[in-house]
Each structure stands twice: as structure tokens, then as C-alpha cells.
Amino acid sequence: MSLAARKIRLIMKLRRSGITNTAVLAAIERVPREAFVPAPFLDQAYEDRTLPIGHGQTLSQPQVVALMTQALEVKPSHRVLEVGTGSGYQAAVLSLLARDVFTVERYAALLEEALQRFAELGLRNIHARVSDGNRGWPGEAPFDRIMLTAAGPDVPPALLGQLATDGIMVLPVGPERGDQDLIRLTRTATGFREEMLAPVRFVPLLAGTVGPDEPDRNDPDDLELGDVAGPGESGLA
Ligand code: SAH
Numbered sequence: 449m450s451l452a453a454r455k456i457r458l459i460m461k462l463r464r465s466g467i468t469n470t471a472v473l474a475a476i477e478r479v480p481r482e483a484f485v486p487a488p489f490l491d492q493a494y495e496d497r498t499l500p501i502g503h504g505q506t507l508s509q510p511q512v513v514a515l516m517t518q519a520l521e522v523k524p525s526h527r528v529l530e531v532g533t534g535s536g537y538q539a540a541v542l543s544l545l546a547r548d549v550f551t552v553e554r555y556a557a558l559l560e561e562a563l564q565r566f567a568e569l570g571l572r573n574i575h576a577r578v579s580d581g582n583r584g585w586p587g588e589a590p591f592d593r594i595m596l597t598a599a600g601p602d603v604p605p606a607l608l609g610q611l612a613t614d615g616i617m618v619l620p621v622g623p624e625r626g627d628q629d630l631i632r633l634t635r636t637a638t639g640f641r642e643e644m645l646a647p648v649r650f651v652p653l654l655a656g657t658v659g660p661d662e663p664d665r666n667d668p669d670d671l672e673l674g675d676v677a678g679p680g681e682s683g684l685a
Contacts, residue, residue, distance in 0.1 A: 516597075
């Protein structure tokens with residue numbers, strides 16, 4: 449089956465699973481996921497699967513990307529912060545829906561590859577840098593929308609402070625190796641409203657950054673490309 453046919457099959461699967469927002473489906477249809485996956489996994493680019501991207505990190509399952517993007521309710525005027533650039537795929541999807549996407553990644557090597565992909569695809573409204581996303585991006589705050597694609601035990605307090613009033617944050621929260629909750633926080637005039645969206649498994653939100661040639665002292669499983677991540681990671685639990 450051609451990649452184009454597989455893509456259509458994936459979009460139909462997403463629709464059946466409850467992704468009804470046509471702008472979100474159109475964005476997923478327009479972004480070539482094959483440009484974000486490592487060569488050995490090219491033929492799986494449009495399977496509803498989590499794929500490894502190196503350094504023990506993963507490109508989320510399309511169904512989870514779609515669910516999170518739809519839950520974020522992005523409007524064309526919005527400035528969106530993403531924590532955990534990874535391959536850059538989720539940022540690319542968001543860039544077709546928002547005015548500007550700010551995305552941060554703790555691995556310099558992953559960010560470098562993502563930047564090349566953004567340039568090749570002509571995605572000019574994505575602003576990316578290496579930093580610890582627990583701190584957000586203070587110089588560009590507040591954000592209308594914030595998405596985390598790695599799971600910490602709690603919502604990072606700095607990110608709560610960088611969310612605009614009426615802003616929405618979608619993130620996985622929970623223990624490193626166990627079941628996590630995908631939650632949506634909405635900032636109201638008086639506080640935050642929290643909704644539980646789905647049980648999920650994401651890679652951990654870690655502290656600090658990792659330079660281009662540095663091993664990750666913070667991550668005991670600093671796996672190299674080819675070591676497939678655990679079955680459910682960055683997917684539905
Ligand atoms: N959104 C990505 C998914 C990447 S997986 C994609 O579409 O491909 C989660 C990413 O979060 C990993 O690349 C990991 O290195 C990164 N990450 C984990 N903790 C982080 C932190 N504190 N700050 C920034 N990035 C972080």
C-alpha cells in the first residue's frame with residue numbers, strides 16, 4: 449500500500465476514534481509524518497503507532513497527537529508553547545493551526561534535526577530552542593495554549609504562570625513508568641479548571657538540558673536509535 453493510501457486509512461481511523469475537528473484532521477493530513485520518522489520506520493509512518501526517534505525518546509502515536517491537538521482548541525491568532533519538541537512532528541501540526549509555535553527540547557541533538565525538518569518544510573512560524581521546559585519560555589509568555597509531550601509527576605508551576613487567562617494547557621501527568629492521565633487545564637479568572645481526558649503513557653519530563661555530544665546523566669535509559677521504546681510510550685495506556 450502506498451504512503452498516500454496509508455495516510456487516508458489513518459485519517460479515517462482518527463475520525464472513527466472521535467477526532468471530529470476538521471481543521472485538526474486537515475493539519476494531520478498536510479504534515480508529512482514520514483519526514484519526521486527515522487529511515488528504518490518509514491513504512492510505518494502512517495500506522496497508529498509510537499515510533500522511536502533516538503535518545504530513548506518517541507514520536508507520539510497519531511491518535512494521541514490528534515486527541516491532544518483537538519483538546520487544545522487552537523485558534524489562528526494563538527501563540528502556543530510546546531514542551532518536548534522531539535522529532536518536531538507535533539510542533540509542525542500545531543504550526544498549521546496557530547499563529548506562532550514556541551517549542552523547547554532538552555536534547556540539543558534532537559532539536560537540531562527538528563530545526564532542519566522545519567526549514568525543509570518551510571514552516572517559518574515555529575520558534576525552537578534547547579532548554580528545560582519545566583521553566584517554560586519566560587521571554588515569550590504569556591501563551592494562549594501550552595502542550596507538554598512528556599510526563600512529570602505534577603504540572604510545572606512556571607507553566608501555570610505562563611498560561612494566559614482563558615488559556616488551555618494539555619499535558620500528561622503521572623509516575624515515570626506507570627499509567628498517567630492526560631489532563632486539560634483551563635485558566636479562569638479565579639483559578640484553574642481540570643478535566644481528565646484519557647489514560648496515557650509518555651516518556652518522562654526530565655530536568656536540565658543535554659548538549660549535542662553529551663550522554664544524558666539524568667536518564668538511566670539513554671537508549672540509542674534502534675532500541676524501540678516500551679510498547680505503550682507516548683500512546684494510549
Ligand atoms: N512532541 C514530540 C514528542 C517527543 S517525546 C514529537 O512530536 O516528536 C517527548 C520529548 O520531550 C523528548 O524529546 C524529550 O527529550 C523531551 N523532554 C523531556 N523533558 C523535557 C524538558 N524538561 N524540557 C524540554 N523537553 C523535554
